Amino acid sequence: MIKIAVDMHGGDNAPDIVLDGIEMFLKAFDDVEIHLYGDESKNRINHPGLKMHHTTEVITMDDEPVRAIRRKKDASMVRAAESVKQKETDAVVSAGNTGALMAAGLFVIGRIKGIERPALALTLPTIGNEGFMLLDMGANADAKPEHLVQYAKMASIYAQKNRGITNPTVGLANIGTEDKKGNQLARDTFNLLKEEPSINFIGNVESKALLNYAADIVVTDGFTGNMILKTLEGTANNIFKMLKETLLSSTKTKIAAGLIKKDLMQLKNKMDYSEYGGAVLFGVDGIVIKAHGSSDKKAFFNALKQARQSAKEDVTSLLKQEVTHE
Amino acid sequence: MIKIAVDMHGGDNAPDIVLDGIEMFLKAFDDVEIHLYGDESKNRINHPGLKMHHTTEVITMDDEPVRAIRRKKDASMVRAAESVKQKETDAVVSAGNTGALMAAGLFVIGRIKGIERPALALTLPTIGNEGFMLLDMGANADAKPEHLVQYAKMASIYAQKNRGITNPTVGLANIGTEDKKGNQLARDTFNLLKEEPSINFIGNVESKALLNYAADIVVTDGFTGNMILKTLEGTANNIFKMLKETLLSSTKTKIAAGLIKKDLMQLKNKMDYSEYGGAVLFGVDGIVIKAHGSSDKKAFFNALKQARQSAKEDVTSLLKQEVTHE
Numbered sequence: 001m002i003k004i005a006v007d008m009h010g011g012d013n014a015p016d017i018v019l020d021g022i023e024m025f026l027k028a029f030d031d032v033e034i035h036l037y038g039d040e041s042k043n044r045i046n047h048p049g050l051k052m053h054h055t056t057e058v059i060t061m062d063d064e065p066v067r068a069i070r071r072k073k074d075a076s077m078v079r080a081a082e083s084v085k086q087k088e089t090d091a092v093v094s095a096g097n098t099g100a101l102m103a104a105g106l107f108v109i110g111r112i113k114g115i116e117r118p119a120l121a122l123t124l125p126t127i128g129n130e131g132f133m134l135l136d137m138g139a140n141a142d143a144k145p146e147h148l149v150q151y152a153k154m155a156s157i158y159a160q161k162n163r164g165i166t167n168p169t170v171g172l173a174n175i176g177t178e179d180k181k182g183n184q185l186a187r188d189t190f191n192l193l194k195e196e197p198s199i200n201f202i203g204n205v206e207s208k209a210l211l212n213y214a215a216d217i218v219v220t221d222g223f224t225g226n227m228i229l230k231t232l233e234g235t236a237n238n239i240f241k242m243l244k245e246t247l248l249s250s251t252k253t254k255i256a257a258g259l260i261k262k263d264l265m266q267l268k269n270k271m272d273y274s275e276y277g278g279a280v281l282f283g284v285d286g287i288v289i290k291a292h293g294s295s296d297k298k299a300f301f302n303a304l305k306q307a308r309q310s311a312k313e314d315v316t317s318l319l320k321q322e323v324t325h326e
Numbered sequence: 327m328i329k330i331a332v333d334m335h336g337g338d339n340a341p342d343i344v345l346d347g348i349e350m351f352l353k354a355f356d357d358v359e360i361h362l363y364g365d366e367s368k369n370r371i372n373h374p375g376l377k378m379h380h381t382t383e384v385i386t387m388d389d390e391p392v393r394a395i396r397r398k399k400d401a402s403m404v405r406a407a408e409s410v411k412q413k414e415t416d417a418v419v420s421a422g423n424t425g426a427l428m429a430a431g432l433f434v435i436g437r438i439k440g441i442e443r444p445a446l447a448l449t450l451p452t453i454g455n456e457g458f459m460l461l462d463m464g465a466n467a468d469a470k471p472e473h474l475v476q477y478a479k480m481a482s483i484y485a486q487k488n489r490g491i492t493n494p495t496v497g498l499a500n501i502g503t504e505d506k507k508g509n510q511l512a513r514d515t516f517n518l519l520k521e522e523p524s525i526n527f528i529g530n531v532e533s534k535a536l537l538n539y540a541a542d543i544v545v546t547d548g549f550t551g552n553m554i555l556k557t558l559e560g561t562a563n564n565i566f567k568m569l570k571e572t573l574l575s576s577t578k579t580k581i582a583a584g585l586i587k588k589d590l591m592q593l594k595n596k597m598d599y600s601e602y603g604g605a606v607l608f609g610v611d612g613i614v615i616k617a618h619g620s621s622d623k624k625a626f627f628n629a630l631k632q633a634r635q636s637a638k639e640d641v642t643s644l645l646k647q648e649v650t651h652e
Contacts, residue, residue: 032579127564138501141509175464175552183467183549207553208560223509224553226501227533231557234534238453239565242596246589253589256582263572270568 001033004304005080005089010096011059012294015042018095021300026050028301032308037080037091055079061293065099069107077101081108084286090311091287092186093278093303095295102139105284112320117143117223118283119151120290121158122229123276126213131276133159133217134173134210138226139281145189148172148219152199154161154282154319155217161313162306163216171205171215173224179203185221193219198322207231236271274299279307282319287311327359328637330405331415331631334364336422338620341368344421346372347626352376354627358634359599361415363402371437381405387619391425395433403427403536407434410612414623417613419604419629421621426464431610438646443469445477445548445611446616447484448555452539457602458483459543460536464552465607471515474498474545478525479649488632489542493584497531497541499550505529509582511547519545522647562597600625603632608645613637627637 006022015038022034026049033049040054040274059068068076077096081104083089088098092109094101098120106118108254121135135151136143152170172190174182179190181204193201205214207228220228243264247257269275274292278299280289287310291303312315329450332348334341339365348360352375359375366380384395385616395404403422407430409415413533418435432444447461461477461641462469478496485494498516500508507530519527531540533554546554569590573583595601600618604625607614613636617629636642 127568141501141512173551175467175556184548186467186549206560207554209340210557210561211560213566214583221509223501223512224550227499227550227553228557230501230532230534231536231554232561234537235530235558235561236565237534238537239562239593239597242453242593243569246593247586249589252585256585259578259582260573261577267565267568267572270564 001321002031002308003033003035003089003093004307004311005035005083006091006304007077007080008036008042009076010094011230011291011296011300013097013296017300019043019045019295019297020297021087021295022050024208024297024301025304029308034052035080036085037076039277043064052180053222059097059100061097063097063100065097066107067298068097068100069103077104078108081105084288085109087295088132090112091289092308093289093291095291095293095300095303097189098138098290098293101290102281105281105286105288109284109286109288112283112285112316115283117147117150118281119147119154121155121282122153122279124164124168124210124273125271125275126192126211126234128213130213131271132210132213132215132229133281134225135217135219136225137229137279139224141152141221143185143221145185145192146220148189149192149196151219151282152193152196152201152217153322155219157318157322158280158282158315159216161315162309162320165216167200168216169202170199170217170219171202172206173228174204175206177206189219201243202310240268247317274302276302279301280306280310328357328634329359329415330633330637331361331363331409331418332630333403333406333418333420333422334362334368336420336427337404337617337626339622340421343371343597343621343623343626345371346623347621347630348376349373350627351621351630355634361406361409363406363409363610379409380406385423385426387423389426390421390427391423394423394426395429403430404434405433407614411435417615417633419615419617419633421617421619421626424464424619427614427616429611431591431607431614435610435612435614436613438609438642438649441476441609441649443473443476444607445473445480446605447477447481447608448599448605449489450536450558450599451596451601452537454539455596456539458536458539458541460551460554461543461545462548462551462610463555463605464548467547467549469511469547471511471518472643474515474547475518475522475537476649477545477608478519478522478527480645481545482525483644483648484606484608484641485542487641487644488635491525491542494542495528496525496543496545499533499544499546499554500530501532503530503532510520515545566594578646600628602628604629606632606636612642620623
């Protein structure tokens with residue numbers, strides 16, 4: 001039985017979509033047990049697979065992450081993380097404050113010995129549906145070359161075990177594909193990745209090629225990774241917004257809109273990375289999954305599925321063995 | 327009379343679009359003189375406003391920038407830059423190798439005394455058509471906080487003189503809007519910009535807000551700036567590509583495509599930053615404009631127009647006075 005701790009009060013539409021996602025999940029799998037942390041008066045699920053744990057505090061989006069984790073001891077997120085630490089559950093899933101969840105991973109659950117910096121990894125869509133994993137998305141804004149090498153190793157193990165990719169390719173996000181491109185961090189990291197035997201490094205990849213599937217895994221520092229993600233999101237959202245305005249601008253375009261509505265929705269969904277689950281916090285001694293703050297029930301369901309898969313494969317033990325004791 | 331040196335052999339479609347752009351430009355303005363550097367046998371323009379200067383070498387996209395500038399002394403780009411250095415012309419425009427043009431600016435024309443690092447600045451579109459200037463786009467991948475402050479000062483002067491914006495707002499590209507967000511460089515730069523009296527600093531701006539007009543000027547280091555630009559370009563191009571495929575996928579969608587074709591082209595053009603001209607290399611002792619490598623004649627025309635405007639306002643002298651002697 002796989003036990004997943006869920007933060008009931010994380011995300012823009014919590015607890016509704018959290019509960020909806022859990023219901024979908026409990027219907028789909030019978031080898032799981034959900035440990036729900038939150039205000040029990042707001043839980044409406046009555047299912048043998050759900051264990052309710054009442055908590056009295058909530059971490060909000062405005063909370064300063066580290067302080068919130070330290071002071072709000074009875075927050076749903078903190079208690080859920082604590083259950084992973086105590087081995088009462090195998091994984092924690094939250095759609096709440098990203099910084100706070102990272103802090104909970106780091107200070108409540110703790111780092112894997114030998115991992116210098118945890119990293120937040122997200123699987124993003126590509127045009128051809130291969131998908132790729134981008135990390136770090138912002139856990140560590142000032143990274144060193146050695147950190148990026150650890151990210152590459154952790155993501156390679158994860159891609160093999162969780163996504164079933166044999167010998168996954170690793171690229172370094174850079175501003176050109178030539179070997180000596182980039183800033184000091186990129187150039188130094190390139191040299192280390194090239195010499196690392198345990199990964200399948202294919203060189204620099206440009207951010208304009210990411211959606212065309214440049215590599216299975218793309219590593220970068222947390223500042224750059226977050227910048228790439230937000231630029232990508234912002235550009236896609238704005239184009240779809242302008243497209244919608246264009247389609248509603250006249251009778252003629254409204255007729256056209258009716259004809260292509262379904263196809264356009266498919267296109268928009270293709271760009272929706274919540275289809276791939278949540279972001280994974282690599283390097284902490286337990287499975288921590290961050291669902292997108294604006295998750296709907298399907299996205300939260302996907303994050304739970306991802307937690308289940310990681311727990312089944314015991315990704316944490318694999319990371320411990322292969323990354324740190326070699 | 328404003329004299330503009332043009333590199334005939336830069337860009338994917340040179341010299342054709344270069345010559346087409348010049349013809350448009352000479353028709354539109356009678357206060358300009360074009361000094362064209364390149365293979366005179368390929369010039370087909372016969373106009374009193376055009377002076378041909380024959381050159382025998384070409385810098386290609388594959389050339390290593392600094393080496394090419396130093397060795398190919400008779401390259402069209404080098405000779406054009408040399409004419410600015412010798413005050414024979416007021417500005418140089420090229421759609422060629424970006425690195426080489428930056429090197430030509432730096433080593434042929436030279437830095438303005440007191441400017442530590444030149445920066446490449448590009449005006450990008452916004453949804454509401456305000457546009458904003460992003461710099462550095464990659465002239466200096468390893469920037470220091472002091473460099474970014476100089477970028478902000480130079481761009482502020484340029485925005486006032488060349489774009490007619492009174493008291494232009496300056497934002498710092500960051501991964502959150504809160505004051506203490508980001509990596510060490512961003513945090514240190516934030517503190518310096520906040521204390522700088524000569525600019526109108528409005529704080530951190532997130533990359534997802536850029537297309538919604540976050541500030542008139544957005545400063546960042548050359549690595550991040552180039553990463554933002556390429557992510558933006560890649561995302562937009564891929565969405566439009568997928569949209570085209572969707573619209574051609576069935577009879578029904580083809581009918582719709584016919585109805586909205588014109589509106590979609592307008593939307594696509596809105597995202598086209600060549601409408602705003604080329605990228606400007608700030609901090610060198612002359613006007614250097616980089617037109618996009620895939621410029622069409624209209625884009626090259628806009629780059630020439632931008633060079634003319636900068637020369638008319640004598641932006642270089644203003645930068646010298648206000649940035650360095652205060």
